[in-house]
Amino acid sequence: MNDHDFISMFRGSFSGTRLLAGAEMFKRNRNVWAIEGMKAKELRPESKVDVIELTIREKGTARDFSSRTGSTGKVCDAKAVDEEGTEVSVSLWNEEIDRVQANDRIRITNGWAREWRGNLQVSAGRFGKLEVLK
Numbered sequence: 001m002n003d004h005d006f007i008s009m010f011r012g013s014f015s016g017t018r019l020l021a022g023a024e025m026f027k028r029n030r031n032v033w034a035i036e037g038m039k040a041k042e043l044r045p046e047s048k049v050d051v052i053e054l055t056i057r058e059k060g061t062a063r064d065f066s067s068r069t070g071s072t073g074k075v076c077d078a079k080a081v082d083e084e085g086t087e088v089s090v091s092l093w094n095e096e097i098d099r100v101q102a103n104d105r106i107r108i109t110n111g112w113a114r115e116w117r118g119n120l121q122v123s124a125g126r127f128g129k130l131e132v133l134k
Contacts, residue, residue, distance in 0.1 A: 037050070037051035037052045037107070038050060038052045039052075039082050039083075040052070040054070040081070040082040040084070040086035040122075041086050043113040043120055043122060045113060045114055046112075046113070046114060046115075047113050048110070049111040049113050049128070050110070051109050052107070052111070052122065053083070053105065053108075053133070054080035054081065054090065054106055054108070055081055055103065055104070055105050055106075056078050056079075056080050056100055056102055056103065056104050056106060057078075057079045057080060057081055058078060059076060059078045059092075059101065059102050060076055060077040060078060061076065062074045062076040062097050063076070073093060073094045074093070074097055075091060075092065075093055075094075076091075076092040076093075077090070077091060077121075078091075078100065088120055088121075088122055089119050089120065089121040089122070090106075090108075090121065090123065091121050091122070091123035092130075093125075096130050099130075099132055100130070100132060104134060105133040105134060106130055106131065106133060107131045107133055108122060108124045108128060109128055109130075109131070110124070110127060110128040111123055111124045111125055111128035111130075112125050112128070
């Protein structure tokens with residue numbers, strides 16, 4: 001499939017309207033399609049996070065938790081910044097805690113943003129994906 005076929009496929013599906021809305025958009029760069037992510041200042045409590053890339057500045061101590069449903073695990077709070085330097089808290093869960101270290105660059109896809117004790121937090125959550133980009 002070439003670039004023209006790719007664009008035509010979307011135009012046919014969406015009747016010529018904008019291909020994608022919001023912070024997620026495709027752009028052409030040397031025949032490679034890339035997703036441009038959200039910025040920390042665009043995050044809102046109780047909203048979905050399509051794609052965001054952050055740099056971990058500081059990682060707290062992991063602690064045990066138990067949910068209302070009885071499941072248990074570990075959670076760790078971290079502080080991160082986006083490319084503009086805007087700070088946001090990141091919740092790391094279970095195996096993410098060992099994979100992510102200070103100064104790592106991460107990408108969260110299909111995550112969530114919530115407000116907890118007055119601070120905005122972002123996480124991959126149960127259904128999202130957290131990648132360490134290094």
